[in-house]
Amino acid sequence: MKTMKAMKPVLAMLGAAALCGVLSGCAPLLVGGAAVGGTMVATDRRSSGVQLEDETIELKASQRIRTAVGDRTHVNVTSYQRQVLLTGEVHREADKATVEATVQKIDGVKSVVNDLAVMWPTSTSERSRDLLLAGKVKATLVDASGLASGAFKIVVERGVVYLMGRVTEEEATRAIDLARAVPGAAKVVRLVEVISPEQLRNIKGR
Secondary structure, eight states, X not given: OHHHHHHHHHHHHHHHHHHHHHHSSSSOSSSSSEEEOOOOTTTOOSOHHHHHHHHHHHHHHHHHHHHHHTTSEEEEEEEETTEEXXXXXXXXXXXXXXXXXXXXXXXXXXEEEEOOEESOOOOHHHHHHHHHHHHHHXXXXXXXXXXXXXXXXXXXETTEEEEEEEEOHHHHHHHHHHHHTSTTOOEEEEOOXXXXXXXXXXXXHO
């Protein structure tokens, strides 16, 4: 009994750390949707400077979207290599356009993929399913031999899986095929930056 009691704080810390790894860091800045990144500096193929820029873009976008449209929307902002993905739901087409225009004005943003849906925001249970699906896709990539799962950032919204990252064409094709086979994945959207094998060798050698 004493051993079990002593273990409880440790188990709680491990659980919290695991949850934090899923919900923060690479997760969208605005609450909702699901993202699992695997973007620790040791495995992320972006430079540390670009990682910081992406985090800054997400933070600025989060703040400016709230100012622009208030609480009328459920918007997730994910920046990778300064490409910004917008997912979630807005009530009006005008809000969708406003959110995109707001993000495009942020310094450092190279492009914006606006996949916001004009509909009523999803429920908590729906977002939980997205989070679970993101975890399943990530686990599938982790289990795949020879595939650098940490090179991908995974975002899920309403069952749609978005794959971001800096990967070779071979890695991208394999990851997409694996993600499509995960139960619950309605569609897989490819948003990766394709790099050559030589670029990959240079990244690994830095």
